Amino acid sequence: MATESSFAHMGLDGRLLQAIAELGWAKPTLIQEKAIPLALEGKDLLARARTGSGKTAAYAIPLIQHLLQVKMSPLVTEQAVRALVLVPTKELGQQVLQMIRQLMAYCSRDVRVADISGQVDMSAQRPILMEKPDVVVGTPSRVLAHLQGHSLSLRHSLEVLVLDEADLLFSFGFEEDLKNLLCHFPKIYQSFLMSATFSEEVQALKELALHNPVTLKLRESQLPEAAQLCQYQIRCATEEDKFLLLYALLKLGLVRGKAILFVSTVERGYRLKLFLEQFSIPACVLNAELPVQSRCHIISQFNRGFFDYIVATDEQVLAEPAARAKRKKGAKSEKGKDPEYGVARGIDFQNVATVINFDPPASVESYIHRAGRTARADNPGTALTFVTHPECPLLAEIEEALAGESTEPVLRPYQFRMEEVEGLRYRCRDAMRSVTKQAIKEARLREIKEELLNSEKLKTYFEDNPHDLRLLRHDQPLHPAIIKPHLRNVPEYLVPPTLRTIAQPLLNKRKRRKHLAPSSSRPRGGFQARRGRNPLRSFQYMGRRPRHLASKGETS
Incomplete structure (x- = not known):
C-alpha cells in the first residue's frame, strides 16, 4: 500500500x-x-x-x-x-x-x-x-x-x-x-x-x-544481502603477505573508490599509514588518541571526498565487555585514549566502496559493524578480511554465526594468485624495513601534536571562516620514515599479465596528470567505484574446488 x-x-x-x-x-x-x-x-x-x-x-x-x-x-x-x-x-x-x-x-x-x-x-x-x-x-x-x-x-x-x-x-x-x-x-x-x-x-x-x-x-538480516554486499576472506601465509596483498590491491587499482582499513591497535594503524606512504598512497589515521574535533573533521573530509583511505581502529568495540564496564566516570583510557571513541559503530561514512579488515575483528558483532560501514542504503559494497593461520579459528566463529542455517559460505575465498605479485615482494620488504618502531613512535607523537595545535589554536578561526576548514588536510605524509622515490610507481614489467588490463589505466594516468588540475584541488573518491567495472566484484566464486586443483593454486 x-x-x-x-x-x-x-x-x-x-x-x-x-x-x-x-x-x-x-x-x-x-x-x-x-x-x-x-x-x-x-x-x-x-x-x-x-x-x-x-x-x-x-x-x-x-x-x-x-x-x-x-x-x-x-x-x-x-x-x-x-x-x-x-x-x-x-x-x-x-x-x-x-x-x-x-x-x-x-x-x-x-x-x-x-x-x-x-x-x-x-x-x-x-x-x-x-x-x-x-x-x-x-x-x-x-x-x-x-x-x-x-x-x-x-x-x-x-x-x-x-x-x-x-x-x-x-x-x-x-x-x-x-x-x-x-x-x-x-x-x-x-x-x-x-x-x-x-x-x-x-x-x-x-x-x-x-x-x-x-x-x-525487525526481521532483517544483520548485513545487506549478497547481491549488495560481497564478503570475501583472503588467507595469507605470513604477516608480510598481508602488506604485499594490500599494496597490490591499492596500487594496481583492484580496490576503487573510498575504503576503510580496519586494524586492531593504534600502533598498527600508524605502521600501515607509514607503509602506504612509501608508495605515495595517502591515507589518514582515525583513532582514540586524536582530539575529537580532528576526528569529526577527518570523517567530514572523507565523506566529502578529499581523500580515499582511512586507517581506523575500533578499540571500544574490540574490548571485552567486562573491561569496558569497569571504566570509571570521566576516566581516560590507557595511553590517553578517549573512552568515548568508536569508529565501527554509529558513524555514517558515506559512499564507502570497500571495507578491508587488515586485522580480523575480535567478535561477530565487531565484524557486523565494520562491514556495515559499506553497502549502505542502496549502494553496493565489498568487505575483505585478511587472515593468517593463527587467526583462522576466530574467522571460523564469525562465519558460523553469520551463516546460520545456510550451507553456502558467507565469507567466500577471494580468488587471487599471490604468485602473480611476487615481483612486487622486494618492494614490499623494502617499505616494511623503513617503517621501524622508532618511526611509528615519532609519527604518533608528531600527528597528535599537530592535531592538538589545529584543534585548539585554529578552532576559533575556523568558526569565523568555515570555508577555510577544507584546506586543513589529515592525509598528509608524516615523513619520519625514509621515503624512497622509486617506490612511487609500479613499472609495467612488474604488473602481472592477468591484471594489466585493469592496472593499465592507472599506469597511464601519470601521462595525463599534467593536463588535469592538481588532485588536492578537487574532491576524489565518492562515486569513483561506480565508474566502469569494479575489479573486486568481477571475480567469480565457483564453490569448493577439488583437492587436486586447490593444491596447485588454480583459480576460477
Whole structure:
C-alpha cells in the first residue's frame, strides 16, 4: 500500500517533507516505515535495526514533527529544552546534529538544536544552553555535568528522550550517569531507545527509561544481502603477505573508490599509514588518541571526498565487555585514549566502496559493524578480511554465526594468485624495513601534536571562516620514515599479465596528470567505484574446488 512506503502519507509537516525530498529519500526504510507512525502516536519505542538502516531519521523525523506541533500551539509561549538525544560518542553526536539540521532545513527558525557532546569547556557551552534550544544532543556524562552545574534544566520541560546506539551507552561506562540523569527528568515523557542489538545492557535501559514500549524487532538480516554486499576472506601465509596483498590491491587499482582499513591497535594503524606512504598512497589515521574535533573533521573530509583511505581502529568495540564496564566516570583510557571513541559503530561514512579488515575483528558483532560501514542504503559494497593461520579459528566463529542455517559460505575465498605479485615482494620488504618502531613512535607523537595545535589554536578561526576548514588536510605524509622515490610507481614489467588490463589505466594516468588540475584541488573518491567495472566484484566464486586443483593454486 502507498501509505506504507511514502513519507507523504504519514501526516508530516510540509517543511519536513520538503527537507526529506531534498535529501533524496524517495521512500522510508523498513525501520522508518514501522517506527515513525508509532512515534507520532506518542508511543515509547524499543527498536532494533541493523547499522545503516536509517535509525537516526526514524526518531529524528517524529521528534521534529512533535516540536513543530508544540510550537504551533497557542498555549505554548515559553522557550524550553523539550527533547534530549543521548549518544555514546562525540562523533555520533556530531552526526546526529548534522542529520537533525538537514531535516530542519526549512524550519530552522522555529526549531533549534545544539550539540554539547564536544570536548570543549563547559563554560563555552553555557551561553548556548541559556538560549534553551529545543533539542539538546550530548553524551550522558556531559549532559549530567550541565544539569548538576545548573546550566541545563529538564525537570519541567523534557517531552522526548532518545537513547541512540543504546547497547553502547552502558558498555562505554555511562551506567551510573544514566541512572543519575533519570533523577533530573519529569515523570512523564516519550522515549525512543534505538539499538543494533538487544543485549543485557539494552534490557536494563528498557527498565530504566521506557514506559510500556512497543518493541520493533525487525526481521532483517544483520548485513545487506549478497547481491549488495560481497564478503570475501583472503588467507595469507605470513604477516608480510598481508602488506604485499594490500599494496597490490591499492596500487594496481583492484580496490576503487573510498575504503576503510580496519586494524586492531593504534600502533598498527600508524605502521600501515607509514607503509602506504612509501608508495605515495595517502591515507589518514582515525583513532582514540586524536582530539575529537580532528576526528569529526577527518570523517567530514572523507565523506566529502578529499581523500580515499582511512586507517581506523575500533578499540571500544574490540574490548571485552567486562573491561569496558569497569571504566570509571570521566576516566581516560590507557595511553590517553578517549573512552568515548568508536569508529565501527554509529558513524555514517558515506559512499564507502570497500571495507578491508587488515586485522580480523575480535567478535561477530565487531565484524557486523565494520562491514556495515559499506553497502549502505542502496549502494553496493565489498568487505575483505585478511587472515593468517593463527587467526583462522576466530574467522571460523564469525562465519558460523553469520551463516546460520545456510550451507553456502558467507565469507567466500577471494580468488587471487599471490604468485602473480611476487615481483612486487622486494618492494614490499623494502617499505616494511623503513617503517621501524622508532618511526611509528615519532609519527604518533608528531600527528597528535599537530592535531592538538589545529584543534585548539585554529578552532576559533575556523568558526569565523568555515570555508577555510577544507584546506586543513589529515592525509598528509608524516615523513619520519625514509621515503624512497622509486617506490612511487609500479613499472609495467612488474604488473602481472592477468591484471594489466585493469592496472593499465592507472599506469597511464601519470601521462595525463599534467593536463588535469592538481588532485588536492578537487574532491576524489565518492562515486569513483561506480565508474566502469569494479575489479573486486568481477571475480567469480565457483564453490569448493577439488583437492587436486586447490593444491596447485588454480583459480576460477
